[in-house]
Amino acid sequence: MYLSGNKGKVGKAARENMSSLGEAAIAKHCRSGNYKPLADAIAALLGVSLTISNRGSYETLADRFADQLRDLKNDGFIACKKTNTMKPSAKRNTLVQVINLVTEVQSIAASL
Numbered sequence: 001m002y003l004s005g006n007k008g009k010v011g012k013a014a015r016e017n018m019s020s021l022g023e024a025a026i027a028k029h030c031r032s033g034n035y036k037p038l039a040d041a042i043a044a045l046l047g048v049s050l051t052i053s054n055r056g057s058y059e060t061l062a063d064r065f066a067d068q069l070r071d072l073k074n075d076g077f078i079a080c081k082k083t084n085t086m087k088p089s090a091k092r093n094t095l096v097q098v099i100n101l102v103t104e105v106q107s108i109a110a111s112l
Helices: 008-031 036-046 055-059 061-071 090-111
Strands: 077-079 086-088
Touching (some): 008 036, 061 090, 086 090
Antiparallel strands (some): 077 086
């Protein structure tokens, strides 16, 4: 944890390791039926409250957020004014991050 405050390659590696440890801890809770840590992590990313009340809700989370991703205007891409190309919006990036978190946690929980 101490090294995560450092700059450069050492700090970056320490922060990535902490992120992996966090995902593993969330997966451990999910495996035992406690979905609150995952709900809290997703809520922090999205800035909205989220409840995961049962296993069925937990197992369909990735699909729920994939649907939200597909519902975005222009699939979540916006035009860059400088280069005149399409780039992903902040909302799209956040939803992709949530989907990746859910997928990774579910994968880790299934392997425990």
